Amino acid sequence: MFDTLDRGDDNAVATERYHLKLRDLLEQCAALFAKKGYHNTSIRDIAREMNTSLAGLYYYFKTKEELLFLISRYSFDTVMTSLAEKLDHETDSKEKLKILVQNHLQYFVTHLDAMKVLAHESDSLTGEYYILINDKKRQYLDILERLLLDIQREEHGQKNLKITQPVKIAALSLFGMMNWTYTWYNPDKREHSPANIAKISEQMVQIFLNGFVNI
Amino acid sequence: MFDTLDRGDDNAVATERYHLKLRDLLEQCAALFAKKGYHNTSIRDIAREMNTSLAGLYYYFKTKEELLFLISRYSFDTVMTSLAEKLDHETDSKEKLKILVQNHLQYFVTHLDAMKVLAHESDSLTGEYYILINDKKRQYLDILERLLLDIQREEHGQKNLKITQPVKIAALSLFGMMNWTYTWYNPDKREHSPANIAKISEQMVQIFLNGFVNI
DNA sequence: AATGAATTCGAACGAACGTTCGAAATATAG
DNA sequence: CTATATTTCGAACGTTCGTTCGAATTCATT
Numbered sequence: 001m002f003d004t005l006d007r008g009d010d011n012a013v014a015t016e017r018y019h020l021k022l023r024d025l026l027e028q029c030a031a032l033f034a035k036k037g038y039h040n041t042s043i044r045d046i047a048r049e050m051n052t053s054l055a056g057l058y059y060y061f062k063t064k065e066e067l068l069f070l071i072s073r074y075s076f077d078t079v080m081t082s083l084a085e086k087l088d089h090e091t092d093s094k095e096k097l098k099i100l101v102q103n104h105l106q107y108f109v110t111h112l113d114a115m116k117v118l119a120h121e122s123d124s125l126t127g128e129y130y131i132l133i134n135d136k137k138r139q140y141l142d143i144l145e146r147l148l149l150d151i152q153r154e155e156h157g158q159k160n161l162k163i164t165q166p167v168k169i170a171a172l173s174l175f176g177m178m179n180w181t182y183t184w185y186n187p188d189k190r191e192h193s194p195a196n197i198a199k200i201s202e203q204m205v206q207i208f209l210n211g212f213v214n215i
Numbered sequence: 216m217f218d219t220l221d222r223g224d225d226n227a228v229a230t231e232r233y234h235l236k237l238r239d240l241l242e243q244c245a246a247l248f249a250k251k252g253y254h255n256t257s258i259r260d261i262a263r264e265m266n267t268s269l270a271g272l273y274y275y276f277k278t279k280e281e282l283l284f285l286i287s288r289y290s291f292d293t294v295m296t297s298l299a300e301k302l303d304h305e306t307d308s309k310e311k312l313k314i315l316v317q318n319h320l321q322y323f324v325t326h327l328d329a330m331k332v333l334a335h336e337s338d339s340l341t342g343e344y345y346i347l348i349n350d351k352k353r354q355y356l357d358i359l360e361r362l363l364l365d366i367q368r369e370e371h372g373q374k375n376l377k378i379t380q381p382v383k384i385a386a387l388s389l390f391g392m393m394n395w396t397y398t399w400y401n402p403d404k405r406e407h408s409p410a411n412i413a414k415i416s417e418q419m420v421q422i423f424l425n426g427f428v429n430i
Numbered sequence: 431a432a433t434g435a436a437t438t439c440g441a442a443c444g445a446a447c448g449t450t451c452g453a454a455a456t457a458t459a460g
Numbered sequence: 461c462t463a464t465a466t467t468t469c470g471a472a473c474g475t476t477c478g479t480t481c482g483a484a485t486t487c488a489t490t
């Protein structure tokens with residue numbers, strides 16, 4: 001359970017206290033990064049927010065970039081685990097797609113800060129960190145592309161085994177619709193109330209599914 | 216013609232030489248910002264790229280933030296001017312929407328650097344700069360929302376005068392589809408060749424239009 | 431209470447950054 | 461050629477940043 005929070009470090013610690021504080025740290029930092037941006041948030045800002053010393057933070061991460069990586073990985077793993085669980089109980093492809101969008105947007109609005117970071121800052125990562133997060137993005141995209149292929153098969157009775165260019169474009173377009181929400185979604189607005197989130201994601205599914213199927 | 220490039224400065228200069236170099240500066244900086252990100256590009260990086268001195272750059276902008284603003288405004292004005300011209304020759308609302316998407320993506324791929332900056336960095340702006348760019352975004356969104364309203368009227372014979380919540384969501388979704396391309400579009404890929412750009416934007420229009428109309 | 435491990439801290443380092451300023455160089459016009 | 465305006469530059473300033481390190485403190489176990 002806790003291993004998704006471990007540092008990439010060799011001599012990582014494993015006490016419960018450590019993991020609790022690390023999780024708290026990641027969430028507060030995600031909020032800061034979401035509000036001020038990764039580059040405009042200094043370690044000193046974080047220390048102030050967490051009521052700890054500057055040096056003390058470095059007990060929990062090796063570099064600022066690792067901190068960004070930890071937040072990104074945490075968000076990704078959470079949303080993907082939750083998706084896998086929900087998809088397990090469903091067999092219809094179209095329903096699966098609805099679940100994916102619902103899950104994505106649901107997580108987006110309840111962890112807006114972390115998702116803003118993931119959508120907007122995750123390509124500030126370099127080297128190994130970049131590769132690891134990009135792998136996860138690729139996996140997520142794969143799930144969606146295969147789902148779209150299934151829908152195409154069921155809908156048109158085609159025996160497509162290969163993911164075609166239009167399917168790729170469609171998948172990327174849907175991600176665009178969903179991920180772009182971080183630029184306009186505002187939890188303080190009345191019309192963005194939790195009750196309306198269901199409506200919003202339902203509408204996105206409708207636009208996309210109608211459009212995709214009727215091509 | 217040149218005024219869109221003027222500095223917000225009071226004592227702005229107006230020689231032709233000045234504007235030529237400023238335009239060159241903006242384009243090269245857009246490329247740098249697109250590649251390394253706004254925050255990771257230092258004024259020293261820019262000076263190196265432009266083969267000028269560090270201090271010499273400050274003859275063309277007052278602060279680094281103003282530089283970002285100038286790039287953003289330049290991109291926005293170009294894409295909106297070009298759109299306005301094209302829309303003038305068309306009366307059918309659906310066709311107008313196609314033109315909007317085509318124009319947007321066309322400009323996106325031919326000025327990828329500047330558009331990456333616009334889509335990804337423009338909310339690093341603060342104060343007056345932020346307000347000015349946000350106004351332009353609002354104007355652009357307004358155009359799309361009114362277009363969608365027209366389509367709805369023509370399609371369902373409704374007499375909607377007000378822009379409803381679903382129309383707003385639809386407009387933002389379409390922008391998401393289009394703007395998200397900056398995260399995956401790669402001019403070096405064979406399947407992203409100029410000839411295929413037309414296909415990509417056509418497919419986006421199809422997905423969106425089919426989905427939107429069939430709601 | 432004693433011991434060792436886990437956690438926090440103050441103070442400081444060097445590096446990189448955006449910006450300034452007056453002088454130097456270059457172009458322009460009379 | 462002279463004089464005036466435009467453009468470039470070297471050198472430096474002050475600030476902020478990420479990171480380090482050894483000492484101090486707190487915690488868990490016996």
